[in-house]
Amino acid sequence: QPALDVEAIRRDFPILSQQVNGKPLVYLDNGASAQKPVAVLDAMDRYYREMHSNVHRGAHTLGDRATSAFEGARETVRGFLNAASTREIIWTRGTTEAINLVANGLAPRLQSGDEILVTQMEHHANIVPWQMVAERTGAKVIPIPVTPAGELELDSFHSLLNERTKVLAVAHVSNVLGTVNPIAALINEAKKRGIITLVDGAQAVPHYQPDVQALDCDFYAFSSHKMFGPTGIGVLYGKSHLLEEMPPYQGGGEMIERVSFERTTWNTLPYKFEAGTPAIAEAVGLGAAIDYLGSLDRKAMEAAESALLIRANDLVESVPGMEIIGTATDKVPVISFKIAGLHPSDIGTLLDQQGIAIRTGHHCAMPLMDFYGVPGTARASFAFYNTLNEVEQLFTALQKIQRLFA
Numbered sequence: 389q390p391a392l393d394v395e396a397i398r399r400d401f402p403i404l405s406q407q408v409n410g411k412p413l414v415y416l417d418n419g420a421s422a423q424k425p426v427a428v429l430d431a432m433d434r435y436y437r438e439m440h441s442n443v444h445r446g447a448h449t450l451g452d453r454a455t456s457a458f459e460g461a462r463e464t465v466r467g468f469l470n471a472a473s474t475r476e477i478i479w480t481r482g483t484t485e486a487i488n489l490v491a492n493g494l495a496p497r498l499q500s501g502d503e504i505l506v507t508q509m510e511h512h513a514n515i516v517p518w519q520m521v522a523e524r525t526g527a528k529v530i531p532i533p534v535t536p537a538g539e540l541e542l543d544s545f546h547s548l549l550n551e552r553t554k555v556l557a558v559a560h561v562s563n564v565l566g567t568v569n570p571i572a573a574l575i576n577e578a579k580k581r582g583i584i585t586l587v588d589g590a591q592a593v594p595h596y597q598p599d600v601q602a603l604d605c606d607f608y609a610f611s612s613h614k615m616f617g618p619t620g621i622g623v624l625y626g627k628s629h630l631l632e633e634m635p636p637y638q639g640g641g642e643m644i645e646r647v648s649f650e651r652t653t654w655n656t657l658p659y660k661f662e663a664g665t666p667a668i669a670e671a672v673g674l675g676a677a678i679d680y681l682g683s684l685d686r687k688a689m690e691a692a693e694s695a696l697l698i699r700a701n702d703l704v705e706s707v708p709g710m711e712i713i714g715t716a717t718d719k720v721p722v723i724s725f726k727i728a729g730l731h732p733s734d735i736g737t738l739l740d741q742q743g744i745a746i747r748t749g750h751h752c753a754m755p756l757m758d759f760y761g762v763p764g765t766a767r768a769s770f771a772f773y774n775t776l777n778e779v780e781q782l783f784t785a786l787q788k789i790q791r792l793f794a
């Protein structure tokens with residue numbers, strides 16, 4: 389297995405080589421948002437310098453350049469997900485908007501007593517939109533419980549499935565626990581019962597390249613900014629037969645075929661769900677991020693990331709009173725933790741003073757915090773550009789904090 393040349397890769401991410409509070413930045417908050425390679429910055433800069441215009445207007449050369457750059461990025465996303473058609477690739481603002489779009493689009497199918505199955509580990513983005521639609525339709529949102537290790541209780545999953553279950557909405561990867569859920573098996577079970585499946589892929593795409601046709605999920609949502617692309621854009625993959633049936637999410641320009649005060653008709657897929665001027669440069673940036681990832685050895689990336697997680701797990705015992713929350717067998721390199729006698733936000737502040745960036749709090753997963761009986765956790769989330777030395781710096785800092793403040 390060729391090792392990843394992390395030092396060469398880090399040179400692709402200029403932001404990483406700065407000092408914070410007089411110390412080298414150790415950026416371990418990738419689960420909140422990842423950093424961007426020069427290839428993404430250059431692609432967006434070049435777009436604005438040479439191509440920018442509004443899209444789909446077709447009146448002039450720049451418009452054609454912008455449109456082909458924009459639709460070219462959509463094709464890049466289609467290839468990344470192995471979707472059957474670009475008609476199934478909808479640009480959104482991010483994972484949150486993608487899930488809201490689906491929840492609202494499925495509302496006409498839902499009636500009183502129907503059940504929407506989610507999990508106890510979900511991010512609020514995959515709970516609240518369903519609660520809002522359940523409120524309107526009389527449906528119910530039911531959580532699949534999680535074990536203390538942070539894995540789904542699969543027996544409960546099977547017993548919760550019933551003839552009233554209409555939707556299964558589940559995280560591919562937990563942003564708090566790092567747990568990789570067995571989504572292929574979950575989707576397979578749901579499909580046997582005609583249940584519509586949505587996968588929240590926000591925390592999976594920085595680490596894996598999902599194959600939506602192999603998974604056979606009905607919807608897959610993710611955000612560009614988590615997978616080394618710009619903020620402000622995300623993707624909803626949806627099976628075209630379902631997208632065709634769903635009403636538009638927002639009204640305006642682009643999403644129409646013909647408007648009159650007597651009757652308005654919708655545009656074809658994917659434009660029916662893309663009202664208004666889109667985030668064109670951001671789509672180009674996401675396309676560049678996918679091309680950048682495609683230029684790397686994915687197996688070497690996965691090996692490097694699992695080495696980071698193994699080193700972190702090995703170092704936990706070096707910090708008295710430290711406990712990892714989320715010890716699933718199958719995990720991405722994310723560790724949520726608590727240290728006896730210390731509040732997570734104090735840990736975050738003290739680490740920042742040493743140039744180390746993590747996240748603390750409830751991580752938009754309050755039901756999961758309730759399950760563990762904690763107000764929040766400290767979370768270090770690693771990416772392929774982090775080094776073993778950075779893991780050791782984190783734990784050396786935690787040892788010092790524990791000695792001085794716990």
Ligand SMILES: Cc1ncc(COP(=O)(O)O)c(CN[C@@H](CS)C(=O)O)c1O
Pocket residue numbers: 419420421481482483484485511513514559561562563564588590591611613622747751752
């Ligand atoms: C599993 C999961 N699902 C949805 C979202 C929302 O992504 P947006 O790009 O904000 O729409 C996130 C974003 N989680 C960030 C910010 S709360 C974190 O620090 O964990 C997520 O992790």
